Amino acid sequence: MERSELFIKEKILGVKTKAPRSFIIGTDWWSDCDDVVAMHILSWAHKEGLINILGVGINACMEYSAASLCAYLESRGLFGIPIGIDADATDFTGIAVYQKRMAPCSSGIKSNFQAEEPVKMYRRLLASSKDGAVEIIEIGFSQVLASLLESGADEYSHLSGMELVAAKVKKLWIMAGKWDEQGGMEHNFNNNARASVAAEKLCRMFPCDITFLGFEVGAGVISGGCLKDSDTFTAKAMLDHGSENGRSSWDPMLAVLALCGDEQAAGYDVVRGRAMVSAKDGSNYFNCDANGTHLYVKKKYDDGFYSSVIDNILLR
Numbered sequence: 381m382e383r384s385e386l387f388i389k390e391k392i393l394g395v396k397t398k399a400p401r402s403f404i405i406g407t408d409w410w411s412d413c414d415d416v417v418a419m420h421i422l423s424w425a426h427k428e429g430l431i432n433i434l435g436v437g438i439n440a441c442m443e444y445s446a447a448s449l450c451a452y453l454e455s456r457g458l459f460g461i462p463i464g465i466d467a468d469a470t471d472f473t474g475i476a477v478y479q480k481r482m483a484p485c486s487s488g489i490k491s492n493f494q495a496e497e498p499v500k501m502y503r504r505l506l507a508s509s510k511d512g513a514v515e516i517i518e519i520g521f522s523q524v525l526a527s528l529l530e531s532g533a534d535e536y537s538h539l540s541g542m543e544l545v546a547a548k549v550k551k552l553w554i555m556a557g558k559w560d561e562q563g564g565m566e567h568n569f570n571n572n573a574r575a576s577v578a579a580e581k582l583c584r585m586f587p588c589d590i591t592f593l594g595f596e597v598g599a600g601v602i603s604g605g606c607l608k609d610s611d612t613f614t615a616k617a618m619l620d621h622g623s624e625n626g627r628s629s630w631d632p633m634l635a636v637l638a639l640c641g642d643e644q645a646a647g648y649d650v651v652r653g654r655a656m657v658s659a660k661d662g663s664n665y666f667n668c669d670a671n672g673t674h675l676y677v678k679k680k681y682d683d684g685f686y687s688s689v690i691d692n693i694l695l696r
């Protein structure tokens with residue numbers, strides 16, 4: 381059996397629990413198509429019964445954001461998944477190119493105005509979940525999660541955002557940072573002041589374990605070209621981005637890592653300690669500490685292994 385096939389059988393499908401693990405996903409769903417590849421993988425896992433996607437929060441906003449995400453999820457067979465959007469987040473740099481083609485196909489959400497306010501959505505979904513049962517995936521900017529931590533009691537819970545996250549969340553899996561140097565700079569932390577200020581808060585305040593997958597991990601792992609010319613929104617998004625032959629795999633690698641639920645089993649060494657981000661410029665720093673609650677991952681294998689796992693899932 382091919383190595384990636386065996387990996388998926390043993391490390392992803394093989395650890396299937398009785399009840400699917402619960403996830404809330406944050407995505408910028410913005411200029412880069414790797415979010416779409418990640419959502420392809422996560423929607424596959426949802427359909428396989430490995431995970432239950434409780435909701436998706438979009439943290440960068442353009443005209444077609446919520447409708448295009450709704451259309452995408454529907455194209456993958458997922459209907460009625462709650463979608464939130466930060467409607468103020470129109471100031472990130474970059475041009476969103478793939479959303480306009482998808483948006484008209486949505487049978488649910490037709491415009492951003494029909495999506496939920498994202499902090500309310502996270503609070504609503506967390507409040508109705510069992511203690512310690514929710515895992516959060518973030519493949520975009522940090523301001524919604526930072527605002528969640530700073531939120532107060534509301535109609536969904538008497539707990540503060542910090543208390544609610546501490547009670548309900550097991551772990552945050554996040555694609556962000558550049559960890560092979562002190563002072564590393566990466567898009568999700570340093571796109572603009574909104575991103576940097578939020579990233580500093582998230583790293584300082586988040587009350588649960590965090591695993592980071594950094595820029596240096598995904599840049600050289602090229603995936604998604606296997607879908608070229610297929611009649612899928614994933615392939616069309618990659619084409620619109622100019623990456624029909626494949627794209628760096630930051631977000632899909634984070635998705636596969638989260639699905640495995642175990643860094644070592646997913647093919648990574650880990651460095652444990654405490655991550656910090658400068659609110660001024662989004663540069664990131666790491667203090668190693670055996671008792672730290674933050675991890676960043678380093679690849680154990682060649683790039684081809686990770687790309688073949690992603691492509692293998694995309695072709696299922």
Ligand SMILES: [Ca+2]
Binds near residue numbers: 407409414519520631
């Ligand atoms: Ca992203």
